[in-house]
Amino acid sequence: MRLRARAALIVVLLASVLAPASSARPSAGVDPGSGSGAGECAQTVAPPLGAVSPAPPPAWCSDLAAATDTAIRTANSWSDGFVSGVSHARLPASYLTFENARRVATRAATSLYRTQHFAHNGHWMVDIEGKGAPMGIYEGSALDFYTGPNNGGALMRPDAGFRFEDGRLIVEFEASAGMTVYGDRVWPEIVVTTAPAPSARETNGWYAAGLFGGYSTIGCAFPSDRLSECRVYDADKIIANLNAHSAAGAGVAFGGAPATEPLQRAWRLCGPSVPDAGCRDRFKVVLERDAVTIFVNGVRYMEHRGLPAASQLPDDLLRSTVYVYFGSWAYLVEPTVARVHWGAIAINPVPAIMR
Secondary structure: OHHHHHHHHHHHHOOOEOOOOOOOOOOOOEOOOOOOHHHHHHOOOOOOEOOOOOOOOOHHHOOOEOOOOOOEEEOOEEEEOOOOOOOOEOOOOOEEEEOOHHHHHHOOOOOEEEEEEEEEOOEEEEEEEEOOOOOOOOOOOHHHHHHOOOEEEEEEEEOOOEOOEOOEEEEEEEEOOOEHHHOOOEEEEEEEEOOOOOOOOEOOOOOHHHHOOOOOEEEEEOOOOOOOEEEEEOOOOEEEEEEOOEOOOOOEEEEOOOOOOOHHHHOOOEOOOOOHHHHOEEEEEEEEOOEEEEEEOOEEEEEEEOOOHHHOOOHHHHHOOEEEEEEEEEEOOOOEEEEEEEEEEEEOOOOOOOO
């Protein structure tokens, strides 16, 4: 929490960060200068952070099997349970994956250099690898917070756009977010934006939602300390921080932290011996012009309603086609492979198929 609080303060103080243009297309997940995967995989002993032995090795250590498409689509909704029976397989072509998204889109000098999405045993995952902090940069230093050299990850979105219906957009998903081994270093993040791909311009380097400079965006992060947080962006900067300690002027501000019942039991906290399947919670994010509400396993967990005009979702989010990204993000200061676990997803579900 202290790490994220300091980062959030600096993000608010920073102006937009400009970077050279790039194609920002779905890409391979490895930096060409990072070395061969075979030699590294031969030395891999421990499972990735967030995985319990026996677990599949990092996704790049073996060929991925053919994908199976299980998505259910309508004109403005999408549901997928990922229950296909495949093991260690690619995601189907109905999804766009943006591997190593920050480095590829913005050319940021981040030490996170490889990611890979894959499906396995009824859910989907993302492996993220970082080299550790660059020489001369240490955790908590000014350069660490101002440039985010140890932040990055991957993004996935359905190959479709969506629109708000009756002023509301609903995103549901399963994720094993409460794994204590993540600390405040690894988290799932939901991003809704008018951008069809990550931008070449960052609004901040700490969060997946910061990759969409020039576009209206809202991002919600779900760290393992269960302090949920959302940020609303205009084309250039954060205009509202929403969490247990920041209401951005909302008339109603509720929850965001496991301080009281039923919030304490709504979102599981899982020790290192608990497999991801035993830690997978069901999240629901409801977006409206002047309100953001999060439910966890059916319990209202955080709500900010009656946001003033300066903090509301930008008008073009409500009136334009938007894209929903599922981000797997990390801050890694030591050489690490981390694994983020996801399950069923649904956007404007009709009906929802969440287990």
